[in-house]
Amino acid sequence: MIHVGDNSWNLRICITDLALERTMRVRGDQHLGSIMLQLVDPENPKDWSDHALYWPAKNVWLTRTRATLDQCGVQADSLLHFTPMHKVLRVQLPDLRYLDCRVDYSVKTFAAVINLCKQLDIRYPEELSLCKPLEAAHLKQNFAQLPHAKRVPIAEPDGTTYLQPALDTNSFVPINSSFNGGSTGSLDKPSSPGMFFCAPLSPHNASSTHGQWKPSQAGYATYDSSSSSLGDFQENLASSPRSLSAEQRAQLLRPKSLVEKARLNVGWLDSSLSLMEQGIREYETLCLRFKYYTFFDLNPKYDQVRINQLYEQAKWSILNEELDCSEQETLMFAALQFQINHQMDMQPLPAVDSGIETSSQDGDDDIDTALNELQLTLEGSDYHDSTNLTRIPELSDYLRYLKPQRFLLRGYKRYYFCYKDLHLLLYKSAEDSRRTAPVTTINLRGCEVTPDVNLTEGKYAIRLEVSPEDHHGPNSEVWVRCDNEQQYAKWLAACRLAAKGRSLADSSYESEVDGILSLLQMQRPVHGVHVDIDPRTVDAVDYLSPKMLRKLSTKAVQRILEAHANVRDLPLLEAKLKYIQAWQSLPEFGVSLFVIKFDGHRKEELLGVTHNRIMRMELSTGDHIKTWRYNTMKAWNVNWGIKCMMIQFHDENVVFSCHSADCKVVHEFIGGYIFMSMRSKDNNQTLNEELFHKLTGGWS
Known part of the structure; x- marks a missing residue:
């Protein structure tokens, strides 16, 4: 007599909560949900609703309870874990x-x-x-x-x-x-x-x-x-x-x-x-x-925890020397940190609207309060590009210009600068601007803008790394030097907006100028001011990076207290927001670096990824060789076989391998930033997880 088997086999399942292994008789067409029900003792009052099957050998969760063992590939030699999903x-x-x-x-x-x-x-x-x-x-x-x-x-x-x-x-x-x-x-x-x-x-x-x-x-x-x-x-x-x-x-x-x-x-x-x-x-x-260094809608009314944690991440990036700062910038950060600590001692639990004049305490009605909050939100965002069409601001003035050249020492030359249609037009004089062609034309769209300021020396310079007109070849470098703070703030704001493709009619131009002037005000050296704080109660180690501590030596505490005079009237939340704003203004802010090697090249280089562009950079100096904007990108994907990433632009393809991290990390940074740029002010907007994974997943 021939006996026909029932196609069943033994499956080992470890119940992690009980440290118990069970062997069950199962069939390949059996659903995972039914197996989980057999594992649970109905007389045991323990809640098993958070448990699921995990397959250690394959390193996957088997969460689709309607799937069968055959569909999941589970066989007789498999060991599954019945374990909590929340740990x-x-x-x-x-x-x-x-x-x-x-x-x-x-x-x-x-x-x-x-x-x-x-x-x-x-x-x-x-x-x-x-x-x-x-x-x-x-x-x-x-x-x-x-x-x-x-x-x-x-x-x-x-x-x-x-x-x-x-x-x-x-x-x-x-x-x-x-x-x-x-x-x-x-x-x-x-x-x-x-x-x-x-x-x-x-x-x-x-x-x-x-x-x-x-x-x-x-x-x-x-x-x-x-x-x-x-x-x-x-x-x-x-x-x-x-x-x-x-x-x-x-x-x-x-x-x-x-x-x-x-x-x-x-x-x-x-x-x-x-x-x-x-x-x-x-x-x-x-x-x-x-x-991702694009902080959307920082609102002091709702974001106390978020603002504090963001401030702390900024603070430790400064103290750990992840970002380079000048002496004046370092003292400004130290002064703001000292003021924050001082305010925390005075009010350990800050009020919701502390330091932000958007509450009804000022006598505003509900409509005025809502409008004030909306204005704060719009001014603090980098995602609006509305323009004022009733008045197109004009910008023209005498500035100094320098184009550095190797093996050639040249000084600044004085030109009459005109800003027009995202271009800088240089003339020999104001009269020439009305009747002759410009001596030099600089296209600011997509350029790299780096401030170079020393208030003690009265130096207000702007470094521009400009892409060639045909977008081929390395960037060229030019320097623009201003005479005073007001002039510097206007031209730096114009260059920053032009780099993003925005004109002076953009609604954020005035707030950009005011922000630059505010940061300069906080950095202005203050000497001889009366300090009513005992220097012995201040430990400079908490406020300065090791490099700056060595540089300032015994004068560190005194310099911190002098710089504190510029910010001693700031409330707690406003001081944190000023710290974050100053952090965002640093030249190296928001640049995530990777060591890469381009296809066909032998030497390693740097790739910098930011919220709106990627940059090819020199490994030792960080000089920008070339910049690609996301708005010129057609596609980006990863070849998992050879661990290389390819980015397609309108006029070229870029292929590279990443040596300092997995290429998936680079892919996710780029896709993540593109996802961030698609966010809107709509209060009803929900987080689109599917779109995020589509942009960052790397699997087409």
Whole structure:
């Protein structure tokens, strides 16, 4: 007699919560949902709704409960995990504090960041992302190219180990997975408890017994899984610790070259993959950072947490020397930071409208208040391009001009400058501008604008890197020098708008001029002013980078207090916004660097990616060789076989490989910035996750 089998086989499933492995008799046409129901004991009151099947060997979640085992490719030799989708992730905020958060490990990282920012009360979560923590050794070589970072040993509960398959995208793995005290075990036994700290609790919530976050014995904030919101702890996220301990400060990364700055981008996670798919396990540490430097609709009324965290990220980028600053700029940042700390001492929990005259306290009615808020929003945005068609401003004046040439020493020459249709027209005199052709014409569209100011020496210069008219060949460099602050502010604002393709009729021109003058005012040296603050209470280490500390030496504290005289009347939120504004005005702001090698070239170069363009740069000096604007781009994609990226422009194709990070990281930066530029002021606009992944996913 012949017995026909029922096509069933044994499947091993590990229930992680119970540390129990079960063997089930299953068939290939059986649905995942039915298997999960068989795993759950109906008499057990435990809530299993957050659990799903995870396949460690393939490094994928099996979340489609209607799919069958055959459709998923699960066979008899497979081991599945029945595990919670929400797990504890140790998150380092931009202000360097650590929080233990419950994060969904099964959804795409982009969605996980959105949910995390919702808990933290941070609007516009698309501007942020998660990255793996870096160590000093990561700045010494291109870890993205090391073969040992491709496969990672994974241990199973039964003691067996196997190699995790190489990931399709960024496979960078930190040297020490427990970086900064990150533990791979229980939360009760952190490996370095001294490394964690949380925001100081305010008097009214320190004694609260129903808060959602509570400080643990280790000193970091712990999430209460029985709650779904942050509660009173949100108020503490709007203010941060004033200083770090010596141990914490010693672990901060300070890149010493452009190449090391480029290597800072190696750790960004792939937004299109889940945390588990990228090798992140429970209790590991990730850093939450602002990734895209286009900050949409910064509103002091709704964005106290966002403004504070943005200020903290700006502050540490200055103190860690990620951005180069002049002496006057450094003292301005130090003075603003000192004022912020001073205001925090006076009012630990700032009022919602502190320092922003948009409330009804000023006697405005509701309509005036709404109009004032709208004006603040429009002036602070870089996405509006409305123009005033009733009056076209004219700009003309005598300035000095210099075109540097190698092996030839030439000084500035005085010309009569006229601004017209995004071009600078140079004449020998004002009379010549009415009857003769210009001596020189400079096309400002797409140029690179770099200010060069020294208020002590009375130097007001603008460096322009201009693309050739045929858009082939390297950029040419010209210098324009102004005589005073007013002249400098007008021409710098005009050049910046022209570089973006906007005329002087743009509604943001006047606010751009006012912003430049405001920053100059804060940088103006103040000597001999009476200081009513005891210098012995000020530690310059908290306010200056190591390089500037060495330069100013014993005069550091006095110079900080003198610079503070320019900003001592600013309220807390206004001082933070001024700090962010000054940060955005730095020449190197918003440029994410990558070490690349162009196809057909032997030497490495730099690629700079910003919100509206990419730049080919010299590796050692950072000089711009060529600039491509996004509005001239037709397509961009990745060849996963050879790990190269190709960008198609209207007149050429650019092919390069990335050495300091995975090419997917570059692809995601470009697509992400294009996504940011498509946002609108519509209050009903919802975040289009599908469009984001279409632009950044890299899979056509």
